Amino acid sequence: MENQPYNQAIVRSFVNWSIVWGLVAVLVGVIVSLQMVEPDLNFPPYFTFGRLRPVHTNAGIYGWGVGMIFATFLYMVQRLCKVPLWSDKLAKFQLWFFNATIIASAVTLLLGYTTSKEYHEMEWPIDVMVVILWVVFSINIIMTILKRKDEQMYISLWYMLAAIIAVAILYIVNAAAVPVSLFKSYSAYAGTNDANVQWWFGHNAVAMVLTAPFLAMFYYFLPKSTGVPIYSHRMSIIAFWSLIFMYLWTGAHHLLWTPVPDWIQTLAMGFSIMLIAPSWGSVFNGYLSMNGQWHQMRENYLVKFLILGITFYGLQTLQGPMQAIRSFSAFIHYTDWVPAHIHMGTMGWVSMIAFASIYYLVPRIYGRELYSIPLANLHFWLILVGQLIWSISLWIAGVLQAGMWNAMNPDGSLTYTFMETMVEMYPYWWARSFGGMIYMTGLIVFIYNLWMTAKKGGSIAAQTTVETTTVEGRA
Amino acid sequence: MWERKPVLLIVLATVAILIGTIITMVLPFAWVNTEADRIESVTPYTALQQEGRDIYIREGCNNCHTQTVRPLVPEVLRYGDYSKSGEFVYDRPFLWGSKRTGPDLARLGGKYPDAWHYKHMESPRSMVPKTNMPAYGWITKNQLDPQMIQRKMDVLGFPYTTDEIKALGDKNEMDAMVAYLQKLGSDIPWRAAATTEIVGELINPFTGVDHDTMEPWEDLYKENCAACHGDHMEGVIGPKLVGADYYDEILFQIIYTGIADGGMPSFSNLGTDKVWKLVNFIRYYGQGEGH
Amino acid sequence: MDLASIVYLGVTFGMFVIFALIVIRTYSRKRKDEGEIAKYQMLDDD
Numbered sequence: 001m002e003n004q005p006y007n008q009a010i011v012r013s014f015v016n017w018s019i020v021w022g023l024v025a026v027l028v029g030v031i032v033s034l035q036m037v038e039p040d041l042n043f044p045p046y047f048t049f050g051r052l053r054p055v056h057t058n059a060g061i062y063g064w065g066v067g068m069i070f071a072t073f074l075y076m077v078q079r080l081c082k083v084p085l086w087s088d089k090l091a092k093f094q095l096w097f098f099n100a101t102i103i104a105s106a107v108t109l110l111l112g113y114t115t116s117k118e119y120h121e122m123e124w125p126i127d128v129m130v131v132i133l134w135v136v137f138s139i140n141i142i143m144t145i146l147k148r149k150d151e152q153m154y155i156s157l158w159y160m161l162a163a164i165i166a167v168a169i170l171y172i173v174n175a176a177a178v179p180v181s182l183f184k185s186y187s188a189y190a191g192t193n194d195a196n197v198q199w200w201f202g203h204n205a206v207a208m209v210l211t212a213p214f215l216a217m218f219y220y221f222l223p224k225s226t227g228v229p230i231y232s233h234r235m236s237i238i239a240f241w242s243l244i245f246m247y248l249w250t251g252a253h254h255l256l257w258t259p260v261p262d263w264i265q266t267l268a269m270g271f272s273i274m275l276i277a278p279s280w281g282s283v284f285n286g287y288l289s290m291n292g293q294w295h296q297m298r299e300n301y302l303v304k305f306l307i308l309g310i311t312f313y314g315l316q317t318l319q320g321p322m323q324a325i326r327s328f329s330a331f332i333h334y335t336d337w338v339p340a341h342i343h344m345g346t347m348g349w350v351s352m353i354a355f356a357s358i359y360y361l362v363p364r365i366y367g368r369e370l371y372s373i374p375l376a377n378l379h380f381w382l383i384l385v386g387q388l389i390w391s392i393s394l395w396i397a398g399v400l401q402a403g404m405w406n407a408m409n410p411d412g413s414l415t416y417t418f419m420e421t422m423v424e425m426y427p428y429w430w431a432r433s434f435g436g437m438i439y440m441t442g443l444i445v446f447i448y449n450l451w452m453t454a455k456k457g458g459s460i461a462a463q464t465t466v467e468t469t470t471v472e473g474r475a
Numbered sequence: 476m477w478e479r480k481p482v483l484l485i486v487l488a489t490v491a492i493l494i495g496t497i498i499t500m501v502l503p504f505a506w507v508n509t510e511a512d513r514i515e516s517v518t519p520y521t522a523l524q525q526e527g528r529d530i531y532i533r534e535g536c537n538n539c540h541t542q543t544v545r546p547l548v549p550e551v552l553r554y555g556d557y558s559k560s561g562e563f564v565y566d567r568p569f570l571w572g573s574k575r576t577g578p579d580l581a582r583l584g585g586k587y588p589d590a591w592h593y594k595h596m597e598s599p600r601s602m603v604p605k606t607n608m609p610a611y612g613w614i615t616k617n618q619l620d621p622q623m624i625q626r627k628m629d630v631l632g633f634p635y636t637t638d639e640i641k642a643l644g645d646k647n648e649m650d651a652m653v654a655y656l657q658k659l660g661s662d663i664p665w666r667a668a669a670t671t672e673i674v675g676e677l678i679n680p681f682t683g684v685d686h687d688t689m690e691p692w693e694d695l696y697k698e699n700c701a702a703c704h705g706d707h708m709e710g711v712i713g714p715k716l717v718g719a720d721y722y723d724e725i726l727f728q729i730i731y732t733g734i735a736d737g738g739m740p741s742f743s744n745l746g747t748d749k750v751w752k753l754v755n756f757i758r759y760y761g762q763g764e765g766h
Numbered sequence: 767m768d769l770a771s772i773v774y775l776g777v778t779f780g781m782f783v784i785f786a787l788i789v790i791r792t793y794s795r796k797r798k799d800e801g802e803i804a805k806y807q808m809l810d811d812d
Contacts, residue, residue, distance in 0.1 A: 035607075035609070036576065039607045039609050039610070044609070044610075044613045048534065048609050049535070050536060051534070053535060054535065054538070113533075115532075116537050116570060142485070145481045146481060153479065153481065158488075161484055161488060162488040162492070165485055165488055169492065169496070178630055180626055181623070186567040186631060189567070190508055190564055190565065190569075191508060191564050191567075192508060192563055192569070193504060193507050193508050194569040200499065200500040244488055244491050244492055245494065245495065248492055248493075248496045249498070250495075251500070257546060258543050258545065258571060259543070259563065260503075261507065267499055268499065271495070334572075334574055334575040334579075335575070336574075338574060405553070407549075408548075408552075413745065413747065414744040414746070417698070417745070418577075418578040422577075
């Protein structure tokens with residue numbers, strides 16, 4: 001690989017570290033799920049549900065999700081622009097600063113230093129670290145793009161640029177706070193305003209961290225894996241502008257029926273429904289790219305991950321708008337339905353795409369063929385089944401609990417006390433833990449496979465063979 | 476055009492992102508938390524309450540408890556009056572939450588006496604047998620830091636007296652937490668306004684039922700009353716019920732509507748049928764027929 | 767109609783026009799080939 005102008009080593013390091021944080025996220029997820037059924041598993045002060053749950057979410061979003069964004073963006077930007085990275089040194093700094101930020105986040109969250117804002121719990125010193133990290137990353141990506149030859153930018157680059165800018169704006173605005181001490185600050189906004197800012201951030205973190213970058217990956221790794229181009233570049237462009245324009249209006253669908261002004265809620269509801277169009281624009285683009293190529297679902301394990309991933313994206317972007325409708329939200333919000341929805345997105349869509357990206361990258365960054373394709377298939381089935389058990393059990397639980405919360409006697413009184421509804425959740429919470437463990441087993445199989453690849457995977461004779469083989473993952 | 480020019484694309488994408496942002500996130504600052512939004516009776520947190528709030532945040536209570544009651548019938552029946560924007564003007568950050576693993580707490584203040592909270596935080600399952608709430612007795616060991624709290628109050632701009640700060644030296648984190656929980660949602664006089672008015676004559680539908688019929692009603696008592704009044708009505712946090720001689724209708728009224736600010740919660744959400752069963756159970760066993 | 771309604775309708779209409787212009791431009795016949803170049807180019811390298 002020495003004769004390669006592209007920086008592959010940094011991609012490999014980011015992939016490796018993302019997997020480490022991904023494993024942490026899943027492991028902590030399983031632990032907190034068990035704490036919900038067995039409260040004696042709370043070990044105060046550091047290991048209670050209230051402190052561990054943000055470790056789970058932030059390790060997942062920032063460790064695994066953003067780590068994979070760093071890995072794939074640094075890879076894609078070089079290939080799509082056909083130029084090496086603008087600065088290898090900056091990328092190296094980014095890698096270690098990224099790990100330092102994740103570790104600092106985990107430690108401070110366990111110590112109880114938290115702002116309480118969901119997916120933005122880290123206190124202000126860590127916010128400063130995150131901003132430095134993102135600026136360093138942005139400069140490297142943007143400068144690399146500026147170095148490229150003057151030709152059309154592929155859609156993945158569009159999503160990358162939009163995500164980079166949007167995340168910067170979202171994170172900084174929501175981070176605004178007045179520090180009291182090194183690890184305590186008060187939000188710059190109060191009450192209803194704070195809620196509105198937070199969910200403007202919260203929902204668009206989903207858009208700009210867990211959607212746009214993963215669409216960039218999907219649009220890149222699907223054609224690379226199948227060897228055929230996407231169905232329509234122009235359709236992807238229409239979807240791009242619609243998606244990045246409409247997402248920013250929808251944050252308040254997390255705040256339906258709260259004191260946030262009604263018109264904001266109504267706009268959020270309307271735009272959430274409209275978002276189905278650009279979301280499914282990408283889904284259709286993916287499906288139609290497979291025209292005449294569906295046999296690859298059987299032959300190419302990479303395609304299986306990618307197509308199932310985009311399918312879960314499609315389901316996610318139908319279920320999401322449904323939940324954003326006032327009447328449905330009134331019924332389902334605050335129940336276990338909501339985590340089921342989120343986990344279909346993270347375990348199904350985001351992680352499936354991330355796994356496919358890693359499998360595609362393996363020969364290029366490890367310089368070896370994957371150790372075992374059967375193990376990759378086992379990995380696929382374990383995470384698929386694990387995720388389905390997880391989500392389906394909590395969808396049922398959510399409907400059940402919502403129904404019981406709303407049940408009324410003929411005399412107008414409530415049928416069930418809160419505790420009567422909560423005890424009904426226990427069997428479903430056990431099922432969820434079980435699903436999570438299956439998913440974790442899948443992840444361990446994946447890690448074992450990569451470990452064995454690094455140790456003794458079949459070596460690639462010459463780099464050039466990889467470069468001419470576009471259907472790399474074909475089994 | 477922008478297909479070839481990344482800088483132009485960045486600018487256009489930023490504009491696209493900012494339109495929705497400005498309309499739904501920036502503009503509302505013109506209306507929310509303004510004078511029109513304010514409620515006169517809503518006051519800032521005291522030093523003790525604010526510290527309790529910060530402990531609530533530190534322990535991540537918001538991961539399982541929401542603090543906003545929606546204007547929906549079952550919700551108002553279960554928790555109390557729906558939340559108003561003006562009630563949150565001193566909340567930095569907001570703590571509305573997104574998941575009710577435990578119940579909503581927006582109207583918790585004044586529902587139970589302090590003693591209930593101390594006991595419940597110390598040992599949740601001794602009060603609510605099947606709850607998955609973690610025990611927080613350990614925070615009792617942590618003394619408060621008056622200097623730090625004073626600094627917080629200064630940053631927030633909330634009023635306080637030096638005596639108030641000095642008094643914090645004798646308090647621990649549990650005192651702060653309970654003080655905060657008792658403040659929740661009690662700034663507007665909703666409880667008095669929401670008290671159920673019983674109209675018409677109350678007639679005990681179970682007059683004269685025998686011992687065997689009443690036996691299973693003990694579960695109702697255990698679930699709803701025993702935590703405060705004791706397994707054998709001997710009285711713990713609440714008064715003892717043995718020998719308490721109330722008329723059926725009076726007892727019904729107390730259980731059904733509660734005693735606002737008297738520490739007795741309303742149990743109207745059990746429905747009239749179950750409340751009547753409790754009335755008969757308490758009357759029967761409370762009069763020395765014990766078991 | 768008060769000012770607020772006019773602004774509301776104006777902004778909404780303006781956004782629709784911009785969207786329509788993007789669609790028309792992207793799908794214009796003379797840009798057909800140009801619009802799809804990138805998806806083939808990205809397969810070149812690797």
